[in-house]
Amino acid sequence: MADLDGLKEGKDFGIGIPVKSEKFFLKGSQALDWGMQHRLSQIFNPKSGNTVMLAFDHGYFQGPATGLERLDLTISSLVPYADVLMATRGALRSSITPANHKAVCLRCSGGQSILKELSNEAVAVEIDDAVRINASAMATQIYIGSEYEHQSINNLIKLIDTGYKFGIPVLGVTGVGSDMDRTAKYFSLACRIAAELGAHFVKTYFVEKDFEHVTASCPVPIVIAGGKKIPELDALQMAHKAIDQGASGVDMGRNIFQSDSPIAMIKAVRAVVHENETAEKAYEMYNTLKNELN
């Protein structure tokens, strides 16, 4: 029974003070339910507005790619420095400790491999399991202009509808088939389609020309993929330019876990994304940390 002794009656009702009402910080997310906004705040840092997502979901269609042969050996040590873990349920359950405070963006599509047509994906996770694994977001890929374009868009629509039932936001990943154009025109098209269908944030690739058009015409936050491994300074410059031109963070894999010094690299990426550090300063930081860690 509750202790009823010593109850104090309320007396300070703030009469005359208007009720506090804060605008939600994230682009295009003001009209979402509290739970959705709460989950998005676990992904995007409310202070910087940005995120460093660590992508290590490549195995779902590529198998044991370089740096991902043993997730327990390579990825576990990076987890403390990521805001979000972008991974499959198999990778999380088998290789990553749940005793971390990181948001999970669960890869929810699959069903193809690098040996066949990449766009031939299905929704590969039931919503119940996304809830069980405590996902802060679910991700699926759309392949605009590819053979299975319609099927991949349909996967996104299904995931968004089930996500709304449980308050879980969806990341629309703009996948590119091997013969697709990598231009601002193409990515603007793909990102806008994802957002119009209800994706709560969108992942795309940085392009040197007119990337601002991609971010400006997408009404929800954009995070960039790192793409194939490039020199560390170039990757930091890419991240900086993307943020400068309106991206809200990175969902980076190979340029972190295939780096000569993955921990130094993820810390340098964080400095760019959250502290608006220049790429050159972040690269200095990378080198210093690399030497210390070695």
Ligand code: 5RP
């Ligand atoms: C695979 C993905 C990956 O998560 C992402 O593209 C990988 O990141 P990176 O390009 O930085 O290695 O969506 O389709």
